[in-house]
Amino acid sequence: MTVIVLRSAPDTTGIRFSLDARVVCVPDSSYANITGTLYVGEQRVSFYSLHNKIGFSLNYQNIVIHAVVRSSTDDEPHLYCQLDGPFPGCQSSVNGANESEDEDSEDEEFAELKFYPSDTSQ
Numbered sequence: 561m562t563v564i565v566l567r568s569a570p571d572t573t574g575i576r577f578s579l580d581a582r583v584v585c586v587p588d589s590s591y592a593n594i595t596g597t598l599y600v601g602e603q604r605v606s607f608y609s610l611h612n613k614i615g616f617s618l619n620y621q622n623i624v625i626h627a628v629v630r631s632s633t634d635d636e637p638h639l640y641c642q643l644d645g646p647f648p649g650c651q652s653s654v655n656g657a658n659e660s661e662d663e664d665s666e667d668e669e670f671a672e673l674k675f676y677p678s679d680t681s682q
Contacts, residue, residue: 561622561645566608566615574602579677581639583607585650586672598639598675605641607675618643624670631680639675647671 572578577600584592596609605623608615618641625642629635650671 561643561647562619563622563648564617565648566606566617567613569608569610570599570606570615570617572599575599576601579675579682580679581607581675581677584674584676585647586674595678616648629674636676637680638677641673641675643671643673645669645671647673 579598579600580595581598582593582595583598594609594612594614596607596612596615599606599608604617604619606615606617622644623641624644625640627640629638629640631637646669650673
């Protein structure tokens with residue numbers, strides 16, 4: 561998986577949607593609770609914090625699952641993304657397949673990101 565670390569705001573060419581948000585890497589990250597802007601473009605998703613001067617870009621093929629999570633009793637509304645590999649500065653989870661003696665199984669690392677919008681009406 562390729563994660564592009566940004567030290568300046570991403571190129572906005574091809575951006576279809578942007579949203580002020582707070583990013584959280586599950587379970588922990590150097591990006592925990594950083595507020596910035598989420599950019600959804602034609603080829604990638606980017607997040608950049610002007611205040612912290614740090615961000616990242618991910619190509620869509622690196623996002624395995626994504627979902628809009630509505631408000632629940634244990635979490636705020638957010639955009640959930642599961643990535644197909646480890647994320648820099650984020651503790652990875654391991655997804656082990658059900659094993660049997662006849663099957664070779666491979667544990668796959670993945671990371672989870674949550675983007676919490678500043679304005680939940682969007």
